[in-house]
Amino acid sequence: MKKLCGFTFLIFLCAAGCLAQEWPSGEWILERVDENIGADNKVSISEMVIHGRRGSRSVKSKSWLQGTEKSFTEYLAPARDKGTKMLKLEDQLWIYTPSTDRTIKISGHMLRQSVMGSDLSYEDFMEDPDLTNLYEAKVIAEETFKERSCWVLELTSKGGDIAYHSRKIWVDKERFVSMKEERFAKSGKLLKTFVVEKIERIQNRWIPTHMIFKDELKSGKGTEFFLESLEMNADIPDAVFTKASLRK
Amino acid sequence: MIKFLLKGIIRDRSRSLFPVITVVLGVSLTVLGYSYFNGVMTSWMQTSAKFEAGHMKIMSRAYAENADQTPNDLAFIGVENLLADFKKDFPELLVAPRIRFGGLFDIPDELGETKAQGPIIGLAVDLFSEESPEKDMLNLENAVVRGRMPQKYGEILISDEFARRLNVLPGQTSTLIGSTMYGNMAVVNFTVVGTLRFGVLAMDRGTIIADLADIQEALDMKDAAGEILVFFNDFVYREEAADRITETxxxxxxxxxDEFSPVMVTFYDQGGMADFMGMVSTFQGVLIFSFIAVMSIVLWNAGLMGTLRRYGEIGVRLAVGEAKGHLYRSMILESLMIGVIGTILGTVLGLGFAYFLQSKGINLGNMMQSSNMVINEIIRAKVTPVSYVIGFVPGLLATLLGTSISGLGIYKRQTSQLMKELEV
Amino acid sequence: MIIPRLAIKNLMGAGIRTWLNVVVLSLAFVIIIFFQSLYKGMGDQAKEAKIDIEFAGGQYWHEEYDPLDPLTLEDAHGFVPGPLQEKVDKGEAAPILVSQASIYPEGRLQTIILKGIDPKQTIIDLPSKFLVQEGDDVPALIGTRMAKNTGLNQGDMITVRWRDAKGTFDARDFRIVQIMRTTVETVDQGQIWIPLETMRELMGMENEASLVVVAKNTVNIPAVQGWEFKNLEFLLADIDNLIKAKSAGGSIMYVFLLLLAMLAIFNTQVLSIFRRRKEMGTMMALGFTRSKVIQLFTLEGAMHSVLAAIIAAVYGIPFLVWFDKTGFALPQGTDFGFALGEKIFPGYSIGMVVGTVVLVLMVTTVVSFLPTRRIAKLKPTDALRGKMS
Structure with a gap:
């Protein structure tokens, strides 16, 4: 049996070798990537370290996500932001701060501001993480990135309302995790990059736990993102994703 | 001869009083006028100084580099220590730390949810400290249209037009959404206690005036300020002193x-001010020249008049045998004395008024109904060293010239005619 | 009629004294008119510059457009409606598309306003002709203030990032083809001009605009749904207010000047009354009533201002005309926050001249009258003997 297994594996390897001439479709890879991220309920705690001209500071938050449409975030640190909550339902965003006891709707232009002074905008957070919905994908190369063999995919907008017209992503061939991403303007100019520094296995999935985001037009060292904990398939009551829960 | 003439001037009222009064009035008008023009010109400057530039301004080096973008992320931190030291070094100067900021102003409905929202620009100044010059400097009290001045922390003023547009009434609590100096979102409640009229369209559209400490707290700018404005305590800009202080x-x-170390710039160093003041002095030059020209003619006129008036006296003096040259010289000497007396008195009088106007100011707002605006047109005179000497130009020269020219008439008079003229 | 004739005779007879007074008064005339015209010229010039380079005959604003609220700009655009497009096609209007964008001088994000304008438009005096695209580079036009703030020079490339109608980021390098020197800050500060069609294409806003400027003196202003016409009165209100405030400051100066001139007149009046006692006595003896004498002397004084007006006209008109031609030079690089060129040209109006003349005439009359009240107490007999009681 063992032998057989070994033989099959050999054949598989051969097949893989042959397939290398014919790369898998971009769409297929993207689906795997989306699958790995998953569209289920998640609860996570993360820390963002923002490197500015005056030194660095960090912001810690806990998020509840349901599918791609609903998210709820509560800030845990620093002290002055503790208790600030954000609710996103589709493309709408509300913010609640305990000190003011106000629920404020964030309108279009405010969404484009950077989050907590980072290299990310609220919109970056709010976009549909399901890339297959937004982009046509094409494999354009194979490259090794951080000692991992990757497919390089070129993503082009399907034409919807979308922030980045095209992207280039480096997808780990085995783990189907996007290891590096470049986001481009319509003109093809590089606007933002993000690079995965560390990946961990959490609940049978490969999850990036340390990433660096950078706005390429700005000077500076960018923003680091650390995932401290992640619970997948979490049980989140629907009531979390209501405006009422902001005040709780 | 001087003593003799002086006695004449003092004793003979008709000889001295009227000419001296004319010279005094003329000279004092010149001095006052000069000081007033100075004031008018500097009031243009004062408005920029009070609202933007200060007489001197302290910022962090990094902030100064991008000052036109008001980059609060580069604001200077350590205001308290710096100012404590600074006040020891320069106790006579007034300081006004400020923060300019932008953001959204959000008006809640009964449920505390967004009812209306609008963009604002904000100016945070020290509203409550005893020693803070801001309240008077910005004329806030007079500019309140509805409501009242803030009396405690958490109270702010907003522009009246903005309040009307967003339907905010004094007493209502609203929320400022801005960005902290580190870029975090800042969401803070304030109570609008009064509305202001600024008199400048851009500011009336949406401006809030808040207390510095409140905004430092709100924008996470503890002990920080975007700019620290420094003023001479009489609000009169002195270029050399400013240069010296800045250097020190x-x-x-x-x-x-260290890009975050403080740096001081003078009023003139800031965007285009030097050019602006250059043009102001051109303007001033034209004005002062015209004024002195007119004044000189008036006093010359008076000098002439004085001689003409004393036609009879001159005739008698010639008749009794006084030499024409002697008479002419004595007339000139006398006018010179009148000029000196009048000029000194006039300068003193003019300076008195000028100093009064310098401290009190003329409120053109009363005519313009703009005294109830933040940016108004209170014009103060400004006394400079030149104010002390400017009166001598028309006061002495013109009087002297007037007498010299009219006095030439002495030489034309014929002794044979004298008796006829003197028949009364 | 005897009094006016006498007054003229006496005035002329007084020779140099009269002329000195008249010269002083005429100077007051000329200076007051000079400064008033300077203020008016300043206002007119600022307005004219704004009209030439920005407002022309007024602007239709898209209902969401508010130049003072850049945050709302993303919604402030729409198809140029039929009646306005007609004007555009006939060359009677120029559409402008406005949008927010970012630039990154020295790696710092700076928000700017991107404006698209037809390079061939002739409605406003903006040097849009430089924006004719040659080759691949998008040509961009900025003002001197913007150039100074960002450190940009002609020929430089600048990366501009914006979001199109769909919210998609786009960024390009624009080539600065021209740096314009303009007195109007509001078409310069924080703004980049690019060709309208290029901008429409980049933004995905075919045939759209944020505002439409109509040609000067356009009479036909149709109401257009979703667009609001802003007339010049509205657009220029700020300048009007500013000038009003400035000329109020100037009016104090006129007071000083008039005071000076009146000092001279008063001086003369007092003197002539003192000197001409015998004359008065004679007149009274001949049957003049006191009030007639007072009238005569007042008229004589007041006539100074009439003569002054004539003299002022003689040398003032050439001066003011010359001044109108050459202007009042301002130092280079001056910025007033409102549009002033390197020279201020005066602006005259009939109202200004007539107003000044009437004012001076009235004040002179009052000042001439004041010393004559002493005449009322005069006894003809004393006066004849040269005594003043």
Whole structure:
């Protein structure tokens, strides 16, 4: 049996070798990537370290996500932001701060501001993480990135309302995790990059736990993102994703 | 002869009083006028100084570099210590730390949810400290249209037009959404206690005036300020002193290698001010020249008149055998004395008025109904060293010239005609 | 009629004294008119510059457009409606598309306003002709203030990032083809001009605009749904207010000047009354009533201002005309926050001249009258003997 297994594996390897001439479709890879991220309920705690001209500071938050449409975030640190909550339902965003006891709707232009002074905008957070919905994908190369063999995919907008017209992503061939991403303007100019520094296995999935985001037009060292904990398939009551829960 | 003439001037009222009064009035008008023009010109400057530039301004080096973008992320931190030291070095100067900021102003409905929202620009100044010059400087009290001045922390003023547009009434609590100096979102409640009229369209559209401490707290700018405006305590800009202070300050506090160390710039150093003041002095030059020209003619006129008036006296003096040259010289000497007396008195009088106007100011707002605006047109005179001497030009020269020219008439008079003229 | 004739005779007879007074008064005339015209010229010039380079005959604003609220700009655009497009096609209007964008001088994000304008438009005096695209580079036009703030020079490339109608980021390098020197800050500060069609294409806003400027003196202003016409009165209100405030400051100066001139007149009046006692006595003896004498002397004084007006006209008109031609030069690089060129040209109006003349005439009359009240107490007999009681 063992032998057989070994033989099959050999054949598989051969097949893989042959397939290398014919790369898998971009769409297929993207689906795997989306699958790995998953569209289920998640609860996570993360820390963002923002490197500015005056030194660095960090912001810690806990998020509840349901599918791609609903998210709820509560800030845990620093002290002055503790208790600030954000609710996103589709493309709408509300913010609640305990000190003011106000629920404020964030309108279009405010969404484009950077989050907590980072290299990310609220919109970056709010976009549909399901890339297959937004982009046509094409494999354009194979490259090794951080000692991992990757497919390089070129993503082009399907034409919807979308922030980045095209992207280039480096997808780990085995783990189907996007290891590096470049986001481009319509003109093809590089606007933002993000690079995965560390990946961990959490609940049978490969999850990036340390990433660096950078706005390429700005000077500076960018923003680091650390995932401290992640619970997948979490049980989140629907009531979390209501405006009422902001005040709780 | 001087003593003799002086006695004449003092004793003979008709000889001295009227000419002296004319010279005094003319000279004092010149001095006052000069000081007033100075004031008019500087009031243009004062408005920029009070609202933007200060007489001197302290910022962090990094902030100064991008000052036109008001980059609060580069604001200077350590205001308290710096100002404590600064006040020891320069106790006579007034300081006004400020923060300019932008953001959204959000008006809640009964449920505390967004009812209306609008963009604002904000100016945070020290509203409550005893020693803060801001309240008077910005004329806030007079500019309140509805409601009242803030009396405690958490109270702010907003522009009246903005309040009307967003339907905010004094007493209502609203929320400022801005960005902290580190870029975090800042969401803070304030109570609108009064509305202001600024008199400048852009500011009336949406401006809030808040207390510095409140905004430092709100924008996470503890002990920080975007700009620290420094003023001479009489609000009169002195270029040389400002240069000297700036040099001393920068030597002591500023570090070229630390972009967050403070740096001081003078009023003139800031965007285009030097050019602006250049043009102001051109303007001033034209004005003063015209004024002195007119004044000189008036006094010359008076000098002439004085001689003409004394036609009879001159005739008698010639008749009794006084030499024409002697008479002419004595007339000139006399007018010179009248000129000196009048000029000194006039300068004193004019300076008195000028100083009064310098401290009190003329409120053109009363005519313009703009005294109830933040940016108004209170014009103060400004006394400079030149104010002390400017009166001598028309006061002495013109009187002297007037007498010299009219006095030439002495030489034309024929002794044979004298008796006829003197028949009364 | 005897009094006016006498007054003229006496005035002329007084020779140099009269002329000195008249010269002083005429100077007051000329200076007051000079400064008033300077203020008016300043206002007119600022307005004219704004009209030439920005407002022309007024602007239709898209209902969401508010130049003072850049945050709302993303919604402030729409198809140029039929009646306006007609004007555009006939060359009677120029559409402008406005949008927010970012630039990154020295790696710092700076928000700017991107404006698209037809390079061939002739409605406003903006040097849009430089924006004719040659080759691949998008040509961009900025003002001197913007150039100074960002450190940009002609020929430089600048990366501009914006979001199109769909919210998609786009960024390009624009080539600065021209740096314009303009007195109007509001078409310069924080703004980049690019060709309208290029901008429409980049933004995905075919045939759209944020505002439409109509040609000067356009009479036909149709109401257009979703667009609001802003007339010049509205657009220029700020300048009007500013000038009003400035000329109020100037009016104090006129007071000083008039005071000076009146000092001279008063001086003369007092003197002539003192000197001409015998004359008065004679007149009274001949049957003049006191009030007639007072009238005569007042008229004589007041006539100074009439003569002054004539003299002022003689040398003032050439001066003011010359001044109108050459202007009042301002130092280079001056910025007033409102549009002033390197020279201020005066602006005259009939109202200004007539107003000044009437004012001076009235004040002179009052000042001439004041010393004559002493005449009322005069006894003809004393006066004849040269005594003043």
């Amino acid at each position: 300050f920068n030597e002591k506090y500023s570090d070229k290698d």
